[in-house]
Amino acid sequence: MKKFALIGLAGFVAKKHVNCIKKINGNLVAALDFNDNVGFIDSYFPKCEFFTNENKFFSFLKKNLIDYVVICSPSYLHFKHTIKSLKSQCNVIVEKPPILNSNDYIKIRDTEKKYNKKCFCIFQLRLDEKLKKLKKNVLLSNKFHNVEIIYYTYRGDWYYKSWKNKKALSGGLLVNIAIHFFDILFWIFGEINNFKILKKSKSKVVGILKLQKASVKWTVSIKNINQNNNNLKNRFHRIMKVNNKIINFDKFDNLHLANYRQIMNGNFHISNFKSVIKFLPKLK
Numbered sequence: 001m002k003k004f005a006l007i008g009l010a011g012f013v014a015k016k017h018v019n020c021i022k023k024i025n026g027n028l029v030a031a032l033d034f035n036d037n038v039g040f041i042d043s044y045f046p047k048c049e050f051f052t053n054e055n056k057f058f059s060f061l062k063k064n065l066i067d068y069v070v071i072c073s074p075s076y077l078h079f080k081h082t083i084k085s086l087k088s089q090c091n092v093i094v095e096k097p098p099i100l101n102s103n104d105y106i107k108i109r110d111t112e113k114k115y116n117k118k119c120f121c122i123f124q125l126r127l128d129e130k131l132k133k134l135k136k137n138v139l140l141s142n143k144f145h146n147v148e149i150i151y152y153t154y155r156g157d158w159y160y161k162s163w164k165n166k167k168a169l170s171g172g173l174l175v176n177i178a179i180h181f182f183d184i185l186f187w188i189f190g191e192i193n194n195f196k197i198l199k200k201s202k203s204k205v206v207g208i209l210k211l212q213k214a215s216v217k218w219t220v221s222i223k224n225i226n227q228n229n230n231n232l233k234n235r236f237h238r239i240m241k242v243n244n245k246i247i248n249f250d251k252f253d254n255l256h257l258a259n260y261r262q263i264m265n266g267n268f269h270i271s272n273f274k275s276v277i278k279f280l281p282k283l284k
Contacts, residue, residue, distance in 0.1 A: 002026045002264070005061060005090070007081050008072035009050070010035035013095055017070050018044050020260040029066065032057040061088035068093050075176065076169040079104045082119055086111045092119040093263055097179050098270055100171045102280045108270060119270045120263045124255035125180045126187060127262065130247050135188045138213055145189065145214040147242050149181055154235035155222040160202070167284060173205055174283040178220040179276060181238075182283065186275040189214035195282050214242075 004021050008014055009031040018041065021028050028045040031038065034052055041048050051057035061069065069085035071078055071094040079099045085092045086108070098121050099105060108119050125131060138145065155164075163169040170176040186192065190212025199206040203223050209216040224235065240247045262268050270277075 002067040003065065004028045004068050004070060005030040005032075005057075005066050006070040006072060007032045007057075007077075007085075008074070009033040009038045009041065011072045011074075014072045015040060016256045017072055017093075017095075020257050021045075021070070023257055024260055024264060026068075029064065030057065030060055058084055058088055061085070061090055066090045071095060074163050074169060075100055075171060076163070079108070082108055083111055086115050086117045086119065089115060089117065091117050093122065093260075094119060094270075095122050097171055097175050097280070098273065099277065100175065100280065102277050105270070105274070105277050120268050121270050121273055122256065122259050123180065123183050123268065123273060124259040125184050125249065126268075127255045127258040128249055131184055131188065131249065134242065134247065138188055143213075145242055146244075147185075147189070147214045147216040147240065149185075149216065149218040149240050150237060151178055151181055151218070151220045152224075152237040153177055153222060154224050159222060165202070171280065172284050173203075173222065174220060175280065177222060178205075178218075179283070181218070181220075181240075182279060183273060183276040185209065185211060185214070185216060186279070189216070191275065192279065195279075 004026050006014060006017060006028060010033040018028060022044050028048045030049045030051065031041065032051045032054060036052060038050065041050070049060065051060065067090070069090045069092050071081045071085070071092060073081055075097055078094055078097070079101070082092050082094055098119070099108070112118055159165055164176050192209065192211055194210035195207070197205060197207040204219070204221040206219045209218060236250045238248070238250050240249065259268060
């Protein structure tokens with residue numbers, strides 16, 4: 001049974017990771033968060049040791065043989081926690097974005113080599129069956145594609161007052177919200193030739209992207225797509241049009257588990273995401 005530790009247990013995405021660890025028959029033995037609102041863990045791993053002190057947590061890691069540290073802390077802490085975890089002789093599973101500064105990629109790779117451990121990433125959209133099929137079709141064709149992405153994912157007033165709305169802490173709207181779709185665009189249609197932002201506000205960005213095999217118009221927004229409708233039951237509207245054919249990827253939460261299974265087989269290493277990591281400066 002693989003042993004896990006998790007950083008950021010009180011965070012937005014942590015419960016998905018805890019559920020994945022349970023479903024792959026892993027054991028969460030330790031968790032860290034400065035906030036102690038983490039009672040849900042008792043339903044999954046009642047014997048999990050909980051820390052609010054970072055130094056004590058990493059001291060625990062060094063004294064115990066932990067296979068993976070899962071990093072769900074705020075984005076601006078991902079690099080720091082990745083390095084400290086690798087140095088504690090643990091492999092890493094880090095949420096998106098893995099880093100905010102593309103120069104930190106080399107530092108992670110060097111630390112991996114020094115401590116003989118690996119850093120893996122959560123980019124679960126690559127496991128969506130519709131997108132995998134699209135990638136296969138693009139690879140088999142010499143055709144140049146016209147693509148449009150509409151990516152609405154509603155966030156309320158809290159977002160503008162949180163660290164997520166501060167570029168230095170989250171990378172800004174495109175890094176925090178849309179890094180998934182930029183990753184799949186590079187993965188499917190090849191390397192970037194040109195990138196331009198046409199319109200930008202605090203809640204919406206519109207631009208164009210020229211790739212090896214596609215021209216892409218894209219819109220990213222955290223507004224409600226139906227501005228006059230207060231019903232937020234369907235707060236996501238995420239579609240890709242490829243040559244006027246619509247691919248809907250509103251629901252991909254269940255792909256975290258598939259991502260974990262890939263990681264357990266040694267896949268989804270940070271080196272597989274070099275294209276989107278190199279692209280980070282343009283997204284900020």
